[in-house]
Amino acid sequence: SQQGEEDPQALSIQEGENATMNCSYKTSINNLQWYRQNSGRGLVHLILIRSNEREKHSGRLRVTLDTSKKSSSLLITASRAADTASYFCATVLTGGGNKLTFGTGTQLKVEL
Amino acid sequence: NAGVTQTPKFRVLKTGQSMTLLCAQDMNHEYMYWYRQDPGMGLRLIHYSVGEGTTAKGEVPDGYNVSRLKKQNFLLGLESAAPSQTSVYFCASSPRGRFGYEQYFGPGTRLTVT
Numbered sequence: 001s002q003q004g005e006e007d008p009q010a011l012s013i014q015e016g017e018n019a020t021m022n023c024s025y026k027t028s029i030n031n032l033q034w035y036r037q038n039s040g041r042g043l044v045h046l047i048l049i050r051s052n053e054r055e056k057h058s059g060r061l062r063v064t065l066d067t068s069k070k071s072s073s074l075l076i077t078a079s080r081a082a083d084t085a086s087y088f089c090a091t092v093l094t095g096g097g098n099k100l101t102f103g104t105g106t107q108l109k110v111e112l
Numbered sequence: 113n114a115g116v117t118q119t120p121k122f123r124v125l126k127t128g129q130s131m132t133l134l135c136a137q138d139m140n141h142e143y144m145y146w147y148r149q150d151p152g153m154g155l156r157l158i159h160y161s162v163g164e165g166t167t168a169k170g171e172v173p174d175g176y177n178v179s180r181l182k183k184q185n186f187l188l189g190l191e192s193a194a195p196s197q198t199s200v201y202f203c204a205s206s207p208r209g210r211f212g213y214e215q216y217f218g219p220g221t222r223l224t225v226t
Contacts, residue, residue, distance in 0.1 A: 004154070031212045042116075042202055042217035043155070088154050092212035098143055099170065100215060102154030 004089045004103030012109045019076040021106040023089030024069075030092040032065055033100065034074050037086045046074075046087075051094075079110045113138050116218035118203050124224045125193045133188040133221050135203030142208035144186040145170075145215065146178060148199040155202060161186055162208070193225045 007022045023032070031050045035043040049056045049065045049072070056063045062075040076083055086107050090100040119134040135144065142163050147155035157170030161180040175197060177189045186205075190197060200222050204215040 033212075033214060035217075040220075042219045043204075043215075045214035045216070048212070048214055090154075098206055098209065098212045098215075099145070099157055099160060100155075101171075102147075102156070104152065104154050 004091055004101065006087070006089060006103045006106045008106060009104070010107045010109075012111065013079055015079060015081055015110055015112050017079055017110075019079050019083070019108055019110070021074045021087055021089075021108070023072045023074070023103055025072075025089075025091050025103075026070065028094040029067070030094050032063075032072050033090045033092070034061075034063060034072075035088045035090060035102075037088065037105075039085070043088065076108075079108075081110050081112055084108060084110045115139065116203055116205055116216050118201075118218040118221050120221060121219070122222050124226065125190075126226055127194060129193050130189070130191050131193065131223075132190075133201055133203075133223075135186045135188070135205075135218060137184055137186075137203075137205040137216070139205060139207075139216065140183070141205035141216070142183075143206045144180065145204045145206075146176070146186065146188045147202045147204065148172065148197075149202060149220075150199050158188065158201075193223075195225050197223065198225045199223060 004025045033048045034046040060077045086105045088105045090102045116137045145160040146158040159178040164183040203218040206215045
């Protein structure tokens with residue numbers, strides 16, 4: 001079963017706009033991670049936020065975590081065409097070692 | 113560093129045939145994982161290993177076997193392939209850590225079972 005569910009499933013924006021993706025999960029987590037997947041490629045790690053953190057930044061990426069609502073959001077500012085990809089959230093459950101449980105992903109398309 | 117590599121990149125099997133997918137990592141990571149990705153879905157964990165000589169089942173282990181004889185290699189075997197195993201298979205590795213670390217993924221193997 002999928003632990004995380006991303007919303008929206010698909011998002012289309014213009015270059016320069018911000019893109020926001022949301023992830024909800026069901027059970028207590030140790031940390032939550034976001035990954036990017038370009039078409040036909042492997043996944044690339046973007047950012048990891050631990051359960052005791054509320055916000056984290058990395059370049060144009062901003063991730064928030066609300067453990068009371070069991071949700072996270074990924075904001076990409078000033079989007080570029082090269083950001084076109086699928087984005088997945090993945091959770092490490094409390095007591096779950098380092099096993100990741102992935103959501104279904106958001107397909108982002110950034111148009112010129 | 114090559115990171116995580118997977119062999120082969122593509123394969124077509126007939127129902128009932130067997131094959132082995134090879135994953136290799138050169139980052140000295142303790143943990144290794146095999147996932148499958150089907151259209152419209154995220155990755156699902158098949159099997160994983162927390163160290164040389166150890167393996168454990170993930171979410172969808174049926175029809176697959178694994179071995180970790182060397183720390184840098186993790187093999188995924190299909191003994192009798194079925195059309196339901198048509199998928200893209202990803203291997204990943206990560207350091208060992210109590211609170212979890214990022215995983216490093218290979219480029220994937222696209223398998224079709226006819």
